[in-house]
Amino acid sequence: MAEDLSHAITVKIVTPDGVVYDHHAHLLIVNAIDGELGIMKDHEPIIAPLRIAEVRVQRVDGLDHENHIAVNGGFMEFSNNVATIVADSAERQRTIDLSRAQLAKERAEKAIAAAEAKHDKDTARRAQVALQRAVNRIHVKQQ
């Protein structure tokens, strides 16, 4: 299929475990701290921290071809029509292990309950982040 690259940007997702995603796209939608952010070709160079949320990538070969990636925070950098998302972990929809995510969610819920019983704010906060990660993964998988 001939891909029309004249309006394309490159989307790369980089984690400590290597590059997990590298494709051309028409539109990239990320969740920045103060709301959703859509990136298309010739956007101004921008750096934005991201929430623990889903990243959507509309691919060049059709409007319905969308990729969903669960990204755990990090930030996005865009310049020269290359968007790089740098996060400490990211999983594509098809590689998410649903049962593992659900286990992680249960574990995080238990950890929150335990930490709150002990009034351990730091641990509770960390568990809260873990819970968000798990919920995000489940959400991305179940679309």
Place this chain on the structure above:
Amino acid sequence: MAGSSIDIKRRIASTKSTRQITKAMQMVSGAKLNRIQQRATDYQIYADKVRSIVTHLANAQLLAQAGEVGNVTPNPLAAELGINLSELMVQRPVKKTGYLVITSDRGLVGGYNSTILKGMLDMIRQDHDPKGSDYAIMAVGGVGADFFKTNNMNLIYEYRGISDIPTFDEIREILSTAVTMYDNGVFDELYVCYNHHINSLSSAFRVEKMLPINDIEAEEDDTAAPVTTAYITDPSLPVVLATILPQFAESLIFGAILDAKTAEHASSMTAMKSASDNADDLISSLTTQLNRARQAQITTEITEIVGGAAALE
């Protein structure tokens, strides 16, 4: 004579089985080394990206508002993570120094652990009060933890059982503990001490300052290619910095741990290789001894027979 040749045979057999084990361990370490080197290459892409963005932002920040780094409200995300703002960049008066010492969990790694521990001892003797009031040690790996405990050095944190190929998820606990402790003022600067992997034959003890982050400008000179793009920062420069700096600090520490693990596997491989080589040498010298003993026995027997036959004539 017969007794000793049986002894020699036994020793040869036992050396052979030892050699089998050390050979196998050498190959296992070799495989792990290969895998971790692949992992390190993957990680490098990430580390470079984080570093280049942080460098760029830090320079922009310095230009825009020199010195005002500390006076911004913490952003909600960073606060959620329990990590405070760009304090990570501010040098506080140093009352206490933190050392994150990375050793292995098990032995059979040659001089790997002793190099690190000796380096640590020398450094602490030189720079610190022997009572241990002005430093604190965080140990990653069982050998280091045990050592500091038996020597009554101020061990405040230990982590055992890192896997052979560490993943970022595993290390996260160490990272957030270190950064939180720094934030809470448990120590005012953090050094990471580990064996740097040079090649599969050699490694060197290395101490790197991780917190506060202050080597950004210094290092930019080497990386050449100045970042010329002026970025928009969303929502604002300080908020972005506050999110990225902890990530940068964590990536530095993770890089050090990866490096240390690489050195550990390399050192274990070398140690096992020299053990196998020694076993080979031992086997060949024992075999020579065995042949000599056997030959001597045969010679004696022949002499006896010839002597006996001569007596009959």
